[in-house]
Amino acid sequence: MIPKCRGSNPPAPTGQSESNAYGIGSSPEDVGQIAEGAAVKSVVLSHLTWKADDDYSSWVDEVKKHFSGPVLIAKDLKEF
Numbered sequence: 001m002i003p004k005c006r007g008s009n010p011p012a013p014t015g016q017s018e019s020n021a022y023g024i025g026s027s028p029e030d031v032g033q034i035a036e037g038a039a040v041k042s043v044v045l046s047h048l049t050w051k052a053d054d055d056y057s058s059w060v061d062e063v064k065k066h067f068s069g070p071v072l073i074a075k076d077l078k079e080f
Contacts, residue, residue, distance in 0.1 A: 031045065032066030
């Protein structure tokens, strides 16, 4: 399990560092490299940085640059 996947964040609010405002996590590219190296069967991205449009397909694409298996996005109440 790789905790906290993060994409590109907007600038942190004035007076806060990005790590305090958004937390520190793994980039989707890091997730793909780690998953491929660990030879896992699939990846589920969870605890994602909020996006207004709720579209995480670009993150899936970044993971798939390095990982050939299925990449799923976890949503509240979704079962795997």
